[in-house]
Amino acid sequence: MATTAVARLLFGRVPRVSRNLSQFSSLKFYSSQPSNYEYIKTEKAGEKQNVGVITLNRPKALNALCDDLILEVKDAVEKFDKDSSIGAMIITGSEKAFAAGADIKAMQNQTFSQTVNGRMLEGWSSISDASKPLIAAVNGYALGGGCELAMMCDIIYAGETARFGQPEIIIGTIPGAGGTQRLTRVIGKSKAMEMVLTGNQISAVEAEKSGLVSKVFPPDQLLAEAVKLGERIATHSQIIVSLAKDSVNRAYETTLQEGLRYEKKIFYGTFATADRKEGMSAFIEKRPPKFINE
Incomplete structure (x- = not known):
């Protein structure tokens, strides 16, 4: 070697x-x-x-x-x-x-x-x-x-x-x-x-x-x-990126139906974050989002 x-x-x-x-x-x-x-x-x-x-x-x-x-x-x-x-x-x-x-x-x-x-x-x-x-x-x-x-x-x-x-x-x-x-x-x-x-x-x-x-x-x-x-x-929210990464990886570790259920729970979970609120508000207001990773 x-x-x-x-x-x-x-x-x-x-x-x-x-x-x-x-x-x-x-x-x-x-x-x-x-x-x-x-x-x-x-x-x-x-x-x-x-x-x-x-x-x-x-x-x-x-x-x-x-x-x-x-x-x-x-x-x-x-x-x-x-x-x-x-x-x-x-x-x-x-x-x-x-x-x-x-x-x-x-x-x-x-x-x-x-x-x-x-x-x-x-x-x-x-x-x-x-x-x-x-x-x-x-x-x-x-x-x-x-x-x-x-x-x-x-x-x-x-x-x-x-x-x-x-x-x-x-x-x-x-x-x-x-x-x-x-x-x-x-x-x-x-x-x-x-x-x-x-x-x-x-x-x-x-x-x-x-x-x-x-x-x-x-x-x-x-x-x-x-x-x-x-x-x-x-440029994106670190917490949301982490959740998205976790959800994609779950696709390799479970069945489709289990994965879909997991994805939906993670999706719901994003609504508890400040960055989800900021991201949607920025989109509606036509401005760049200011994520705080929370």
């Missing part, structure tokens, strides 16, 4: 990336924030600094997802989620790799009892528990754990060179952080089964066609477009 040679063995040829392109070409959007993280970088983005950006930062390992990196991502997500100035979050990597998978070297000598007693991968799914929307901005490889991390987010934007896959079968195991579950719910049984059983990758275009990805952009424009999306979401 830590070398290009290993990446080629497991995942195919490494995509060529133009040296003239950079996913950070729109640096005017960014304001660096000091942090003590080792494997990630955190920033606030957007004209109002209301989008939290988490950048995976293990370039020599193609952003392989070791336990410490995941713990740092989890911590950063929790901090941005509690920050009232932040309306949406982005998780991204480099132009070469969002994340080329879990750290195989760290897992190689694990035994069955160690994985059970140590509750391996247990903390990963808590990333998706954030109340605020998570956007995955994926350039390059999103394989194995990288694909699973992207699917933990609420929306996926991809660069044109992005590659998605669950290649665990190639190294004698299966996905363990949602690859057989979230992928199947998003793209359907047949396509998910093909990807999981063969280890085959799909392109950004195919991922968009199958519903895994919302939109595809040139690699150097991806992050700026994800920030724009985050800024658009951040």
